[in-house]
Amino acid sequence: MDRFSDHLGFQASVLGLRSRRNNILASNIANAATPNFKARDFDFARAAEKLDPTGPLTTTNKQHIPAARPVGMRDMQYRVPLNPSYDGNTVELAIEQMQFSENVMRYQTSLNFLNARINGLRSAIRGE
Amino acid sequence: MNKNGNINNIFDVAGRAMASQMVRLNTIATNLANAGSMAGSPDEAFRAIRPVFESKYAAQFEKTGLSTMDTQEIVTLNREPERTFMPDHPKADGNGFVYLAAVEPQEEMVDMMDANRQYQNNIEVVTTMRALMMRTINMGK
Numbered sequence: 001m002d003r004f005s006d007h008l009g010f011q012a013s014v015l016g017l018r019s020r021r022n023n024i025l026a027s028n029i030a031n032a033a034t035p036n037f038k039a040r041d042f043d044f045a046r047a048a049e050k051l052d053p054t055g056p057l058t059t060t061n062k063q064h065i066p067a068a069r070p071v072g073m074r075d076m077q078y079r080v081p082l083n084p085s086y087d088g089n090t091v092e093l094a095i096e097q098m099q100f101s102e103n104v105m106r107y108q109t110s111l112n113f114l115n116a117r118i119n120g121l122r123s124a125i126r127g128e
Numbered sequence: 129m130n131k132n133g134n135i136n137n138i139f140d141v142a143g144r145a146m147a148s149q150m151v152r153l154n155t156i157a158t159n160l161a162n163a164g165s166m167a168g169s170p171d172e173a174f175r176a177i178r179p180v181f182e183s184k185y186a187a188q189f190e191k192t193g194l195s196t197m198d199t200q201e202i203v204t205l206n207r208e209p210e211r212t213f214m215p216d217h218p219k220a221d222g223n224g225f226v227y228l229a230a231v232e233p234q235e236e237m238v239d240m241m242d243a244n245r246q247y248q249n250n251i252e253v254v255t256t257m258r259a260l261m262m263r264t265i266n267m268g269k
Contacts, residue, residue: 015264022260024193026253030145033152034181034197074195076172085232093249104256111263118268 007121009112013051017044019108024076028091035087039079039096047075080104135186138257141196141251144184149247151179151199156240163231166212168219173209174229176236177202205230 005012024040031037081090135141159176167173179199186194207230215224 020193022257023138023141026141026257027193027195029249030141030196032249033149033242034183037197038192050227076190086260097249100253100256104260107260108156108263111260111267115267122268 004121008114008117010051011110011117012057014048015107015110015114017047017051018103018110021103022100022107024062025096025103028079028096029093029100032089032093032096033123035089039081039091040076041079042075042077098128135184135194135196137194139254141194142254144196144198146247146250148179148197148199149243149250152243153240153247155179155202156236156243159231159236160233160240162229162253163190163236164216165229166214166219166226167209167229168221168226170209170211170227173211173227174231174261175207176205176231178205179203 021042023042024042028039028041031039079090079092079095081092082095083092135144155177162174165174179202181197182200182214183199184196186192189195208226209230211225212228214220214226217226220226
């Protein structure tokens with residue numbers, strides 16, 4: 001039925017997760033000077049595990065409830081700061097920037113995987 | 129940013145944070161411009177001003193994870209202007225004293241560097257995200 005989305009599905013979902021993490025990290029960076037702001041993040045590996053249909057939790061019956069769900073408040077956690085700060089802000093710019101650049105790189109990796117798959121599909125369709 | 133001021137995307141996040149940093153830079157410029165100014169009484173003397181920032185969360189924060197910052201208010205610091213004996217100063221009071229603006233230029237310069245850096249960080253985020261979006265738009269080409 002949904003062969004195309006099956007083919008692209010996992011990488012597309014990963015891309016969505018990466019994008020959400022970019023939002024969170026960008027918000028942390030934007031709030032680097034706000035007193036009492038607590039930096040947030042989520043555990044990407046765990047979130048991605050839930051997306052993977054072949055991961056540890058599978059649904060083998062129609063009545064099973066799938067474990068995959070969008071990352072919400074329950075998945076977001078506060079970052080534990082390495083250094084204390086006087087104004088209660090837990091954003092450490094160096095860390096957030098590194099996490100952001102790593103996440104951007106991984107986003108591009110997922111994008112490249114997706115592109116490769118799309119090109120593969122296109123070759124198959126054209127019969128080249 | 130839409131009419132009700134909600135935060136919808138990364139551009140709202142960075143834009144509002146940059147606007148707040150710009151307010152901060154404006155207050156620093158005001159403080160530095162007034163550093164060294166004299167007044168005839170403690171009440172008239174200039175005192176340094178500072179913006180107060182607060183976090184703003186998107187209405188859909190739980191879904192999108194977007195939050196940014198706004199300037200809540202601008203406060204005048206409760207500092208005492210320095211009393212200097214300058215009887216020949218045109219603004220000197222009856223006892224020959226003038227009151228120097230309560231501004232620490234070094235402190236303002238450090239604050240300015242920090243504001244500058246925060247502003248650049250937000251630009252960097254927008255530049256990166258825009259490049260990512262362009263690549264995403266061109267997916268499969």
